[in-house]
Amino acid sequence: xxxxxxxxxxxxxxxxxxxxxxxxxxxxxxxxxxxxxxxxxxxxxxxxxxxxxxxxxxxxxxxxxxxxxxxxxxxxxxxxxxxxxxxxxxxxxxxxxxxxxxxxxxxxxxxxxxxxxxxxxxxxxxxxxxxxxxxxxxxxxxxxxxxxxxxxxxxxxxxxxxxxxxxxxxxxxxxxxxxxxxxxxxxxxxxxxxxxxxxxxxxxxxxxxxxxxxxxxxxxxxxxxxxxxxxxxxxxxxxxxxxxxxxxxxxxxxxxxxxxxxxxxxxxx
Numbered sequence: 001x002x003x004x005x006x007x008x009x010x011x012x013x014x015x016x017x018x019x020x021x022x023x024x025x026x027x028x029x030x031x032x033x034x035x036x037x038x039x040x041x042x043x044x045x046x047x048x049x050x051x052x053x054x055x056x057x058x059x060x061x062x063x064x065x066x067x068x069x070x071x072x073x074x075x076x077x078x079x080x081x082x083x084x085x086x087x088x089x090x091x092x093x094x095x096x097x098x099x100x101x102x103x104x105x106x107x108x109x110x111x112x113x114x115x116x117x118x119x120x121x122x123x124x125x126x127x128x129x130x131x132x133x134x135x136x137x138x139x140x141x142x143x144x145x146x147x148x149x150x151x152x153x154x155x156x157x158x159x160x161x162x163x164x165x166x167x168x169x170x171x172x173x174x175x176x177x178x179x180x181x182x183x184x185x186x187x188x189x190x191x192x193x194x195x196x197x198x199x200x201x202x203x204x205x206x207x208x209x210x211x212x213x214x215x216x217x218x219x220x221x222x223x224x225x226x227x228x229x230x231x232x233x234x235x236x237x238x239x240x241x242x243x244x245x246x247x248x249x250x251x252x253x254x255x256x257x258x259x260x261x262x263x264x265x266x267x268x269x
Contacts (some may be wrong), residue, residue, distance in 0.1 A: 005091050010043040017076060025149070027051045033080065041078030046261035047194050051151050052079055054165040058150040062125050067118035069138060069148040084138030090117045093141055093201050100201050105234050106264040107143075112195045112235060113257035114145035119191055122147070126155040128182045130167040132190040153182060169193075172203040176224045187247050191253065194243025199233040234260055 009079045018039050021059050028051070032040045042048060056079050059071035070082035082120030083093075086092055089111060093100065103219075115137055122129060130152035138146040151165030168180040175189035197203050222228075228243050231237075238256050241247055 001062055002060055013045055015039065015041055027151070028078075032079075032083075034083075036083050037072060038081050038083045039078050040081055048078070051165050053081065054154075054163050055150045056129040057163060058152070058154055058218065060173075062122055062127060062141075062150070065121055067121060067145055067147055067182070069146045078123070080209065081148070082146070084148070085141045086136050086139035086143060089139060089145075089198060090134035093134070093198070105199075105260065107260050108198050109200050109234055109257060109264055111237075112144055113261055115194060115198070115256060116191060116250050116253045116257055117149065118145060118147035119187060120254050122150075123184065123187070123250055126157065128153040128155065128184075130165070130180070130187075131169050131181045132187060133169055133173040134203075135195055137194065147161055149186055171219045172205065174223075176220045184249065188242050188247050188250060189245070191250065192239045195235050195242070196229065196231075196233075196239050199230055199235050199239075204229050220263070236262060 012024075012029065014020070014031060017033055018041075020032045021029050022038060023030040024043070027048075028042055031041065034041050040052060042052065048242050056071065059068075059079075062068055068228045069084065072080040072082060074080070076130075084267050087096075092098070093103070105230055110151060113131075118190070119129065119132060127150070127220050129147070129150065132147075136147065136149040138148050140146055149167075150240070151163070151167045153161050154163040156162050166180065168174065168182075169186075169190045173193040175186040177186065187221075193204055205219055205222060208215050223243075226244070228240065238253060242253065246252055
């Protein structure tokens with residue numbers, strides 16, 4: 001199964017006030033405005049704003065919160081967001097030039113706990129993120145977590161989908177299923193894959209190379225067979241419980257991560 005969107009190639013363009021493009025996704029550019037603000041806008045000039053309007057509405061439900069990227073203001077052509085000065089967790093771990101060995105196990109567990117806190121909070125507001133993975137987890141100037149990219153689902157109290165931004169996790173973070181159906185368990189599965197990435201510094205099944213023949217199908221097949229990675233790390237039991245659907249809520253994951261954090265803190269004293 002592949003949940004990756006089909007991405008059309010667009011030329012970068014800079015709306016008024018944008019100095020350079022910092023990142024892009026399946027539907028939008030993220031542009032540099034100043035040291036504290038970025039502007040998220042459609043890939044094509046004058047392009048469809050529907051998904052950005054959904055993101056705006058979801059952020060209005062959940063902001064402000066210390067673990068959520070802040071919606072600053074909106075315009076007819078995009079949304080202004082808080083800038084996380086240390087970029088994504090993925091880039092920080094893989095491309096920042098910081099040696100992996102210099103990032104302590106305790107720091108990694110703190111990031112995992114803060115990510116789980118963000119997920120637990122949005123679930124209390126009837127939000128399914130639908131794309132929990134390291135490129136959507138940002139680090140602020142003090143290296144605290146900020147969850148971003150809210151083009152998921154807003155639910156009513158009865159579980160009915162009120163808003164849908166059509167997001168889906170990439171293959172290495174996706175519970176194997178048909179289509180983009182989402183619930184708490186698919187969210188916690190993706191959270192488990194994200195915790196694995198933070199702890200290990202790479203995504204699941206590194207022996208399956210992105211772009212190789214049938215790589216998405218091979219990753220999904222291992223997930224379906226419950227042939228999960230067995231790498232040893234401080235959160236191994238927590239990760240496995242996420243994959244085996246043994247948690248009922250993100251709050252339970254937060255509790256277990258807090259316990260791991262306390263243990264590591266005592267060990268480092």
